[in-house]
Amino acid sequence: MLEELTSLKEQLLFQGKFEHQEFKNIVIAGMGGSGIAGSIFAEIFDACPIETVSDYSVPAYVGHDTLFIAISYSGNTEETISAFRDAERKGAQTAAITSGGTLGKICRNSLIISGGLQPRSAIGYMLAPLVSSLIPGSSGDLKEASRAVEKIDSSNAQIKEEAGVLVGEKKLPVIFGFKPFESVAYRWQTQFNENAKMLAFSAYFPELDHNQIMALESSYGRDSLAYYYFSGASGRVRDRIK
Amino acid sequence: MLEELTSLKEQLLFQGKFEHQEFKNIVIAGMGGSGIAGSIFAEIFDACPIETVSDYSVPAYVGHDTLFIAISYSGNTEETISAFRDAERKGAQTAAITSGGTLGKICRNSLIISGGLQPRSAIGYMLAPLVSSLIPGSSGDLKEASRAVEKIDSSNAQIKEEAGVLVGEKKLPVIFGFKPFESVAYRWQTQFNENAKMLAFSAYFPELDHNQIMALESSYGRDSLAYYYFSGASGRVRDRIK
Numbered sequence: 001m002l003e004e005l006t007s008l009k010e011q012l013l014f015q016g017k018f019e020h021q022e023f024k025n026i027v028i029a030g031m032g033g034s035g036i037a038g039s040i041f042a043e044i045f046d047a048c049p050i051e052t053v054s055d056y057s058v059p060a061y062v063g064h065d066t067l068f069i070a071i072s073y074s075g076n077t078e079e080t081i082s083a084f085r086d087a088e089r090k091g092a093q094t095a096a097i098t099s100g101g102t103l104g105k106i107c108r109n110s111l112i113i114s115g116g117l118q119p120r121s122a123i124g125y126m127l128a129p130l131v132s133s134l135i136p137g138s139s140g141d142l143k144e145a146s147r148a149v150e151k152i153d154s155s156n157a158q159i160k161e162e163a164g165v166l167v168g169e170k171k172l173p174v175i176f177g178f179k180p181f182e183s184v185a186y187r188w189q190t191q192f193n194e195n196a197k198m199l200a201f202s203a204y205f206p207e208l209d210h211n212q213i214m215a216l217e218s219s220y221g222r223d224s225l226a227y228y229y230f231s232g233a234s235g236r237v238r239d240r241i242k
Numbered sequence: 243m244l245e246e247l248t249s250l251k252e253q254l255l256f257q258g259k260f261e262h263q264e265f266k267n268i269v270i271a272g273m274g275g276s277g278i279a280g281s282i283f284a285e286i287f288d289a290c291p292i293e294t295v296s297d298y299s300v301p302a303y304v305g306h307d308t309l310f311i312a313i314s315y316s317g318n319t320e321e322t323i324s325a326f327r328d329a330e331r332k333g334a335q336t337a338a339i340t341s342g343g344t345l346g347k348i349c350r351n352s353l354i355i356s357g358g359l360q361p362r363s364a365i366g367y368m369l370a371p372l373v374s375s376l377i378p379g380s381s382g383d384l385k386e387a388s389r390a391v392e393k394i395d396s397s398n399a400q401i402k403e404e405a406g407v408l409v410g411e412k413k414l415p416v417i418f419g420f421k422p423f424e425s426v427a428y429r430w431q432t433q434f435n436e437n438a439k440m441l442a443f444s445a446y447f448p449e450l451d452h453n454q455i456m457a458l459e460s461s462y463g464r465d466s467l468a469y470y471y472f473s474g475a476s477g478r479v480r481d482r483i484k
Contacts (some may be wrong), residue, residue, distance in 0.1 A: 024266070025291045046301035049267045049291030054446075055421055179297055199467075201443045204296075224466060225441075235307035 004121035006153050011124025012146040017133040018095040018111040023067035024048040026134075027058055029091070030071035034118030037097075037127040038071055039183035045134060056082040056202075058090065068092040073119035075101020078149065082189035090132035095127050095133075108159050120194055123187075163196075172198070178205040181230050186226070243387035246363035248395050253366020254388040259375040260353040262336040268292040268376075269300050269334070271325035272313035275362030277368040278432065279339075280313055281425035287376060298324040300332065310334040313368050315361035317343020337375075338370050362436055365429075405438075413468035414440070420447040423472050430470070447471075 026045075028038035031054050038052045052058065056079050062068065068087035072080040075098040082105060087094055096107035099115035101120075113125040131138045166173065173192055177185025185202040192200035244311075270280035280294045286427035293301065298321050310329035314322040317340040322340060326349060329336055338349035341364075355367040373380045373484050406416065415434055417436075419427025427444040436440035 046303055049293060049301075051291060051293075057385045059291075061288055198478045 004117050009146045009149040012128050012142050014125055014128045016111050016129050020067050020107050024065035026067045027062055028069045029053040029080050031077050032081050034071045034073045036187045037123055041130040043180040043183055045139045053083055058083050058088045062087055062090045062092050064091050066092040068094045070096040072098050072103050074102035074200050097129055166226055173200040174225045174227050176201045176229035246359050250366045251388045251391040254384050256370045258353050258371050261351050263311050266307035268309045269304055271295040273319050276313045276315045279365055283372040285422040285425055290335050295325055299328045300325050304329055304332045304334050306333050308334040310336045312338040312345055314340050314345050315364050317327045317345035323426055338341045339371055407433050408468055415442040416467045416469050417444045419426035426468050
């Protein structure tokens with residue numbers, strides 16, 4: 001698993017792009033480890049409306065103006081295949097990112113990525129083509145992201161120690177995110193869920209200033225939780241995290 | 243507080259509508275108790291792309307094709323006022339739902355609703371005008387929703403007993419939703435946060451089949467949590483909840 005995860009830096013340099021024509025809105029379907037690539041992309045892309053779908057169908061507005069992208073690492077995720085068929089029926093332009101499976105067969109505009117990993121370890125293969133295909137001139141950003149991941153890899157020892165403390169004290173992690181890292185916080189939660197088979201939760205600033213924060217000071221469960229938040233919030237959001 | 247909540251059935255019959263012309267996408271800004279109205283609406287409305295914003299700015303694509311709606315019960319929420327100004331700058335058609343405040347003054351197309359409640363108790367006043375203004379022929383649905391709320395009011399005793407058990411056993415609630423009730427599950431979470439000042443979490447089917455479910459069977463925190471889920475899931479989603 002660790003080896004799979006450390007391949008992320010190479011995955012981000014993956015050169016594939018899928019084809020597309022003009023569109024006015026984007027809908028991306030995907031579940032779990034495959035869905036998270038769409039969610040992360042939706043937070044960084046704001047040139048047109050973009051919606052992520054983790055379900056069996058697509059919204060009623062999907063039509064000729066829509067670029068629909070199905071992401072399923074295995075190519076066999078039932079919700080995503082169902083959403084793909086619904087999008088085709090509604091006349092959308094379609095594309096897929098997959099290692100093969102049924103989706104690779106039924107979508108003529110499939111970008112085929114390397115197979116053989118856990119879907120959640122292949123996030124770079126699913127995220128990089130979204131960025132390269134839809135954000136012109138983004139190859140420099142992907143190279144920078146790859147170098148940043150390399151730096152994280154070198155602090156493995158510290159991460160292991162942190163994990164040991166978490167398990168030793170039997171705490172449940174709660175990860176606080178803020179834009180554009182809400183889906184990264186969610187990804188972190190799901191990595192706890194799937195890799196460590198432990199519960200975890202995520203929440204978001206500044207929204208949580210308006211509700212969850214009221215409970216954090218007094219609730220009886222608070223000492224059994226371990227809190228993480230991202231550094232790097234800017235300006236007014238950082239002020240309000242305190 | 244309870245009296246405020248039981249006014250929901252009247253709130254849903256509120257007749258006000260805001261003005262709008264043609265548009266191709268909708269962006270709704272709001273935080274906490276005011277933001278949840280937009281999130282609930284976004285789940286039931288799918289005639290065009292719709293995005294909710296709980297932040298200081300609006301996406302780059304916002305422009306002449308956008309109907310931007312600011313929701314702030316007090317009219318003084320800093321994030322929402324900032325997002326409103328950003329949307330105006332970007333050339334969007336704007337509207338507001340508010341009881342007054344700064345927003346009531348700076349937005350010429352403000353729908354003024356009754357003041358004096360907690361924002362989280364005024365959800366009907368904020369949700370009903372979205373439905374009436376944007377979904378033609380929806381007044382029958384609002385009447386039906388109002389009657390359904392009346393039925394819930396009459397089962398208060400049972401709800402109180404349930405709450406007593408929750409507090410007695412010091413459990414943290416986790417609410418499982420599914421479309422179109424994801425934001426209702428989130429609303430339920432925030433009501434625990436704000437009214438009872440206790441932590442709570444929400445999660446969603448079928449997405450959680452792909453991650454969180456892996457943890458629910460074994461994690462050490464599971465016995466300190468109380469689980470709630472909605473009845474009424476249909477077809478395949480229900481099968482997979484088990």
